[in-house]
Amino acid sequence: MADVFGMAIKDYQSGHYTEDIKTYSSLDEEDVIPIPYLFRGFKEMPVIEQKALKLAKGKVLDIGAGAGSHALYLQNKGFEVTALDNSEGCVDVCKERGLTSVVLNTILDYSEERYDTLLLLMNGIGLAGKLNNLSPFLQHLASLLQPNGQVLLDSSDIIYMFEQDEDGGYWIPNDGSYYGEVSFEMEYKGVKSAPFDWVYVDFNTLQNACDSNGFNCELVISGEHYDYLAKLTLKK
Template identity: 60%
Template sequence: MEMDVFGKALLDYLNGKYTEDIITFSSLDEEDIIPIPYLFRSYEEMPALEQNALNLCRGAVLDIGCGAGSHSLYLQEKGFQVTALDHSSGAIETCIRRGIESTINSSILDFTRPKFDTLLLLMNGIGIVGKLSDLKSYLIHFKSLLRSNGQILLDSSDIIYMFDPDEAFTAYYGEVEFTMHYKGLASSSFPWLYLDYNILQNVAFECGLRCELVSEGEHYDYLARLTRI
């Protein structure tokens, strides 16, 4: 059975057993840290791009890849009908214990109903696509979960700045492989996609979705809004 490293870290924090953070290793030959307390941040502690996305939410909201549920919790407290979805059982248990009323432990591709007014994918939530070749099928699936006037709010980053300008690519540079390590445990390697805005806009159009650049962050990141054409 796949070890739920991410979920264990969240539950440890919730249970007062926080002693270290998640370490990630990637195909970019980089080691990074996911500070677990940051996953439990309040609205005031969120970057402006995330605050902007939350302020744009409307109607029934599906928080895809909800993690510790900080976005869902904020929206619920504001009176939204919000559902927190994550494939990590530990993440969903964390959300339930934090008081989120509607949760779903599932892969987004296995989730087919009901429909929502807003699909929310934050903290590079579109990264779950993994490979650029799968982007179209994911966007079509997202579209199937939207009500007629629904919207998709997502953020990502263009990581071209991390490469030499003369570097030749054999695959899309935004496709990255990760593993997570926590307290001696390691996840299986998984793909994660960083998506430049132009490609998102082009593929969205192929799927019958209008793509709008809402705002840009300070670290080559952006917030986009997709709606039906």
């Protein structure tokens, strides 16, 4: 499978930035991921990400680290942080940018250590892919946590992307699937990724899933556009 994300990030890191990543989704929307944004410093990060980084404690695993910007910030603050990504290109760039602990793997295949903080930023919970994968995904996260550990994740309720009727209700396709499930493809310099599943989870749905999988789920802050930061801790 083409490492589209890794190719783009490596180009930017080596000074060959000429275009952004195009994304195509089952929501019929074509969009772009601006590559410079993936290299942002703390001041350029959204408030939700800044808050998550301020709440980080102890030994940290940055899941889906990308170009490593979150992990780098924490490492520079003195944290013991590991950047995890399943993209070879991303892992190479994380190392080039000075991260000392970088792992090439998918989160579901990773079980090496336990952490005080698991970071899932930029809708990292989307890695679960589908709503019915959320329970096993959360159970796996639990297995990576120290007893007093925490998961810090952000996501969005994408209900706003559906048409609203006059009484304020939303027209959601009744095909049996959860409305936050999206299929994506990415394209960079003419190279397309294989389609992959991604899920945006509204807070109530996340809370219910956490409750049935041994987590407390706290809403830390809401963003300006249906997005939020949640803190998950293991029930005693």
